[in-house]
Amino acid sequence: MATAIPSIACLGVIGRNNNPLHVAIFPxxxxxxxxxxxxxxxxxxxxxxxxxxxxxxxxxRHNAATGVxxxxxxxxxxxxxxxxxxxxxxxxxxxxxxxxxxxRGRRIDGAIAAGLVDIKEKxxxxxxVGLREGEMKPVFxxxxxAYVKLLQNxxxxxxxxxxxxxxxxKKITSRKFADDMRRIGETWTPGVTNL
Amino acid sequence: MMSASKASRLGEEIWxxxxxxxxxxxxxxxxxxxxxxxxxxxxxxxVEVNKQLDKMxxxxxxxxxxxxxxxxxxxxxxxxxxxxxxMIAKVGFKIFLNITPTITNWTSxxxxxxxxxxxxxxxxxxxxxxxxxxxxxxxxxxxxxxxxRGALEMVxxxxxxxxxxxxxxxxxxxxxxxxLIRYIDDELPPExx
Amino acid sequence: xxxxxxxxxxxxxxxxxxxxWLPPSAAAAxxxxxxxxxxxxxxxxxxxxxxxPRGGPHNTDRRSVKVKASDDAKLIFGTVFSLRNMVRKxxxxxDAFISYRTGQYKLHYYETASSLRFVMLTDTxxxxxxxxxxxxxxxxxxxxxxxxxxxxxxxxxGDGVKNExxxxxxDQFVRGLM
Numbered sequence: 051m052a053t054a055i056p057s058i059a060c061l062g063v064i065g066r067n068n069n070p071l072h073v074a075i076f077p078x079x080x081x082x083x084x085x086x087x088x089x090x091x092x093x094x095x096x097x098x099x100x101x102x103x104x105x106x107x108x109x110x111r112h113n114a115a116t117g118v119x120x121x122x123x124x125x126x127x128x129x130x131x132x133x134x135x136x137x138x139x140x141x142x143x144x145x146x147x148x149x150x151x152x153x154r155g156r157r158i159d160g161a162i163a164a165g166l167v168d169i170k171e172k173x174x175x176x177x178x179v180g181l182r183e184g185e186m187k188p189v190f191x192x193x194x195x196a197y198v199k200l201l202q203n204x205x206x207x208x209x210x211x212x213x214x215x216x217x218x219x220k221k222i223t224s225r226k227f228a229d230d231m232r233r234i235g236e237t238w239t240p241g242v243t244n245l
Numbered sequence: 246m247m248s249a250s251k252a253s254r255l256g257e258e259i260w261x262x263x264x265x266x267x268x269x270x271x272x273x274x275x276x277x278x279x280x281x282x283x284x285x286x287x288x289x290x291x292v293e294v295n296k297q298l299d300k301m302x303x304x305x306x307x308x309x310x311x312x313x314x315x316x317x318x319x320x321x322x323x324x325x326x327x328x329x330x331x332m333i334a335k336v337g338f339k340i341f342l343n344i345t346p347t348i349t350n351w352t353s354x355x356x357x358x359x360x361x362x363x364x365x366x367x368x369x370x371x372x373x374x375x376x377x378x379x380x381x382x383x384x385x386x387x388x389x390x391x392x393x394r395g396a397l398e399m400v401x402x403x404x405x406x407x408x409x410x411x412x413x414x415x416x417x418x419x420x421x422x423x424x425l426i427r428y429i430d431d432e433l434p435p436e437x438x
Numbered sequence: 439x440x441x442x443x444x445x446x447x448x449x450x451x452x453x454x455x456x457x458x459w460l461p462p463s464a465a466a467a468x469x470x471x472x473x474x475x476x477x478x479x480x481x482x483x484x485x486x487x488x489x490x491p492r493g494g495p496h497n498t499d500r501r502s503v504k505v506k507a508s509d510d511a512k513l514i515f516g517t518v519f520s521l522r523n524m525v526r527k528x529x530x531x532x533d534a535f536i537s538y539r540t541g542q543y544k545l546h547y548y549e550t551a552s553s554l555r556f557v558m559l560t561d562t563x564x565x566x567x568x569x570x571x572x573x574x575x576x577x578x579x580x581x582x583x584x585x586x587x588x589x590x591x592x593x594x595x596g597d598g599v600k601n602e603x604x605x606x607x608x609d610q611f612v613r614g615l616m
Contacts, residue, residue, distance in 0.1 A: 202270075202370035204277025205284075224372055307591045311584040314551050315576035321532060322551055399449075399552040431523075431553065434451040434515055 054079070056181060057155030058235040059089055059134060061193065062099040065212035065219050066144030072222045073099065074231040078155035089133065089152055102127045102136050102148050110140065123190060125183070135181075139190040145212075147193045149186055156239065181240060189238055192245035196230035252331045255317065256339030263316050264340055269366055276367050280385060284374070291382035298384070302391020310396040313337055322400070326425050327351070329402065330358050333393065333423075342366055346421075359409075362386075362419040373413050380415065384408045393423060401429040440561040441612055442543060445514060446579075446599070449553035453511035454593040455600065459612060518547050518557055536568055548572055554579070570615065578607045 057079075063072040075095055077086035090098070105127040124138040133154055139147040200206055200222065212219040222228075234245050280298065287293045317336055323329040330348050338344050338360075346360040367386050373379040384390075390406040397404045403426040410416035446455040518535065525535040537546045539562055546558045548571035556571040582604040583589055589598030 199370050202273065202277075203372050204274070204281040205372060205374050223375060225375075226372055304591065308584050310552055311550075311580045315580040318576075319551065401553065431519075432450050434512065434519065 053158055054081075054154035055156050055158055056151050056153045056240055058149060058189070058238050059152040059155055060095045060098070060148075060150035061189075061231050061235050062095075062102075062146075062148040062150070063193070063197065063222065063231075064099065064103070064146040064148065067212045067217050067219055068103050069212060069217070069219045070096065070099070070221060071145070071211055071219070072227065072231060074228070074235055076155075076235045078152045079157045081157065089155075095150065098130060098134070098136065098150060099148050102138055103146075105136075106138055106140060106146055109138075123187065125186075137186045137189075139186075139193070141194065141197075145197065147190055147197075149189050151181065151186075153181075185240055188243055188245050189234060192234045193231070196227055196234070199230070200224055200227045249331050249335065252335040253339075253345070256336040256345070259316050259336065259340045260343060269369075273366060273369050276388070277371060284379075284383070289374070289376065289378065291379060295382075295384050295387045298387035299391035299394070302388035302393075303395035304391075305388070306392040306395020306397075307399055309341070309392060310399040313340070313396065314400075316340060326355055326402075327358075329397070330360075330423075334360060337396075350422075357422065357424040360421045360423065362421070365412075365419055368411075368413055368419075371413055384411060385413050386411070386419070390421060393421075398429070401431075403427050403429055439564045439616055441564075441616055442559040442561075444559075444574075444608070444612070445511060445555075445557040447511075447515050447555040447557070448593060450592075451515055451519070452594070453508070453515065454596045456507070456511055457605075457608065459616075514545075514557055515555070518545070518555065522547070522549065537566065546571060548575070550575055574608065574611065578604055578611065582607060 058076055059078055060076065061072075061074045062070070065071045073092070073095060075088050075092060078089045079085075080087050088095075106124065109124050109127075122140050122142065124140060127136040127138045127148070129135045130150075133152055135151050135153065137149045137151065141147075201208060203224065206224065210220050211222065237245060279301075280294070283294045283297050284291070287297070313336075317332075317340070319332075323332060334346050334348050338346055344362065344364055344366065346362045348358055349361055350359040351357070365386055367389075371385060373383060373385065384407075387408065390408065393406045394404055404423055405426055406421060406423045408420065409422050410418055410420045412419050441459050443456065443458045445453055445457075448454045521538065522535040525533050534549070535547050537544055539545075542562070544560050544562050544564055546560065546564075546567035548556045548568050550556075554575065556575060558567050558571060560567060582601060583593075583599055586598065586601060589601065593599050
């Protein structure tokens, strides 16, 4: 018997001008074809990411008013449907990280699943009703670390990617950063604490 | 002659007791900015950027040697070029960058050797510009060549130093080649008329 | 302990700093062989040229005093340079010339690997000043001259040596010894 567990379907990095900096898409397991394929097209993912921007703004305003949420972790932004859910994080400099999670993106063998249940039963038990609070923390932390590393590259010009007084900006072209995003998206599973 | 292990101990000792430490990010960002700015100023003429870095390093080396001599308290010259290499790698690089490059690939006449850098604090996080030329032309850490050239000139050794590989370019190692050209004679006072 | 004077020579054999401590007339009297010099590094302010005429018609004006001072420096350099070379020839490359003594004074010598030469003239009873010269090098020269980014690397004509910190530090250090 096989069990479906959540996986990351898409990682988005959005600049302070609400411009896309980087989008990484990851395939999900498709039980019909027994293959791995993204659950949405790149355009659809891009639209999903855009749709989170309003939530970011609302939350930011609300947080500022109530004085909470100083960590920048916005938690669940919105549940798109019964499979996809968007989680968000915003740095103090206005760069946003979005994780789109596919609740049934991976399939694991029943036996392994049983083993997992033994180790952290509650966690897998919670899968059905969504992810636990804070499950995304290591993902955001890893993304931010990768972003900081990117900024440490002297040849990376932050202004080029989000002009201070303007709109738009170039996308991130760093291979290292793309590799980091890929690694984060591929290795994360529920319960991972370090990426 | 000072043995390799003795040089290691000396470097370690000075590093621990006599060196003021500075935040490494500050150094890395400062150096990175200098290189990036040079690339901009010279319109990505990387050959010229290499030259400028070497020149800057040379001027640093002329001064740095005095600090090295003061800190290492050496009252004695190196007996030969091999000992010089040991002191460069195990004392010089240790006290100023807290790294110890490996000395290797000596020529049989003991006049040329390589320093292989397992780590290079100057190049942490660096990705060379993706313009198809930087990877072949820019030596990001070229300032180090100049530093060695300047410092050794002050202690009467004329050397030539250049990088022959760099992990930033996708090579397996970062390697600098140093060749002794000649020992510089003492200058004589001018003849009185 | 009495310290008469102090000189620094660079690797181009030029005297880039000199200083005199004893009242010039006293120095001249105490050690006729001692080059009783004015501070040749400045040579611009009247205050630094304090050498009293030592008699004789030839050195009464300031210009000749300066010439005399630089002659003295050249003489000293010639002496220590020859002695150092001789010592190395006789004792091997690792041997170092440290000092010599005359009936009137003692000359102390210290040379760095970067070919800077420090020379100090004291009275005859003074013990070795080699470590003192070494201290001057690491604590004053390196700290206040080399590490001053605005000072030139080459100190032609004493350029960049005569800064307040170095002079003050040197004077205090030497007076502390006396």
